[in-house]
Amino acid sequence: MSASTTPTLEQQWLDQLAQAGYRPTAARRVVIEIVLNTCRALEPLEIFTLARRQHPKLGLVTVYRTLETLEALGLVQRVHQPGGCNIYLRAFEGHQHLLICTACGRAVFFEGDDLSALMERAARQSGFVVHDHWLQLFGTCAECRAAQSAPLPA
Amino acid sequence: MSASTTPTLEQQWLDQLAQAGYRPTAARRVVIEIVLNTCRALEPLEIFTLARRQHPKLGLVTVYRTLETLEALGLVQRVHQPGGCNIYLRAFEGHQHLLICTACGRAVFFEGDDLSALMERAARQSGFVVHDHWLQLFGTCAECRAAQSAPLPA
DNA sequence: GATGATAATGAAAATCTTTTTCAATTATAG
DNA sequence: CTATAATTGAAAAAGATTTTCATTATCATC
Incomplete structure (x- = not known):
């Protein structure tokens, strides 16, 4: 591994979490990975269901909490649609x-x-x-x- | 009262309800009056609280149902705000x-x-x-x- | 590596909002 | 007035989100 490798987006997000004083836990990694690899906005429950495949003991509460944190850091945003307003999408610059x-x-x-x-x-x-x-x-x-x-x- | 008086907006809404096959009930009148006299979007519960002053036996369920009907007729619209998305405002043409x-x-x-x-x-x-x-x-x-x-x- | 301090987690319970159910009430046409 | 059908309100159910709290995982320091 060369020292000049560009960090993945997932790693960049984890770094931002770390800078803000949050720990890079397994639960957060899984939620981040799902948000980064999906091109549509997802409900907390959808993220939970997808995430459990990789991390079966994940709790729904943690998904809510992680999304709240990521939103506060400006990494994800809430999207408003006629069908519902509690869906999340990665934010862009x-x-x-x-x-x-x-x-x-x-x-x-x-x-x-x-x-x-x-x-x-x-x-x-x-x-x-x-x-x-x-x-x-x-x-x-x-x-x-x-x-x-x-x-x-x- | 002259025969050529322009009907009030409330009356126009009730007429539209009647044309669509809905009856002009006391509950609907009260909800309509509140929506028409408020210049900001209101939550169902706020409408319920205000409406009960005039119509104490009104049920919250009826407020939900009336808003649904008014929305279907295009008379009110749901408004999306950072603080919540289940608030209703009269719709304009x-x-x-x-x-x-x-x-x-x-x-x-x-x-x-x-x-x-x-x-x-x-x-x-x-x-x-x-x-x-x-x-x-x-x-x-x-x-x-x-x-x-x-x-x-x- | 161990260890102690602290953050984070997950399960359960609590809260809130919205919807469904259903018997009683109200409006309308005849 | 009366029969018919729409509407209502209370209670219960269903969902979504938040709070609580004991347990677990991470981090800084040794």
């Missing part, structure tokens, strides 16, 4: 917006922060000072469109 | 976006649908077909800013 496939749940990020004109106009109209904004797009991803138009034969 | 005061909860609507360029770009980048979008702004309203800068004397 900078201000990015989400595009979610309503068929499979896949979430992709995109940049596009030319909302300033819109926000200024809203502020002027309303008398508010605008601090923050949420933008989310919903659609169908290429894979799901393909699956719809070419269903598997009986 | 057309596609409008919300601006919410993070201090007092006041919600105002604004139009501003020049997001098409942004959505097209996101679609191109991602390969998604975009169906829908959510945009919400968060800020501080004029009243809350005034209250912050001029606190009441001891």
Whole structure:
């Protein structure tokens, strides 16, 4: 192993936890691994179920607690969807917006922060000072469109 | 009372309920009145508490059911905020976006649908077909800013 | 490596929110 | 008024999340 190997994302997250005074436990490793390897937002219970395959004595409470910690560190974010708002997705750097496939749940990020004109106009109209904004797009991803138009034969 | 009086909003909502086959009951009237007279999104339990002042034997279940019905008719909408996602606000016509005061909860609507360029770009980048979008702004309203800068004397 | 201090865990219980069930009540059409 | 069907409210059930607490795992120090 060369000394200059780039650490994996999982290791980077564990390092961030360590810097913040949290210990790198087996439970946290498993939750982190699942969040990093899934391209859609997951419910705590889903994470728990997946995680138990690798770490059978994991408790659901620990999943809740780990997600809370990761969210506080800005590593995961809570996603809001019509079907529920307690699902978690890894967070990305900078201000990015989400595009979610309503068929499979896949979430992709995109940049596009030319909302300033819109926000200024809203502020002027309303008398508010605008601090923050949420933008989310919903659609169908290429894979799901393909699956719809070419269903598997009986 | 002249025959050409514009019906109140409450009456318009009750008419819409009637057209959809729902009966104008006391419970529904009270819930509607509260939603129409509040400028911020309310939780079911808040509506229940307020409504019981006028209609003491109202049940919380009925509040849930009434909100569900009003949402199905497009008269109220569920609002998503960092502090919770089960709060309801009257819906407005057309596609409008919300601006919410993070201090007092006041919600105002604004139009501003020049997001098409942004959505097209996101679609191109991602390969998604975009169906829908959510945009919400968060800020501080004029009243809350005034209250912050001029606190009441001891 | 041992060891003591402290963080973290998991099971159970407690809390809260929302939904379901069902008998009693209320509104409506006739 | 009366029959019919929708609506209601109370209680119970179901789910999701949080709290409690004894046990276990990690870390810094020896």
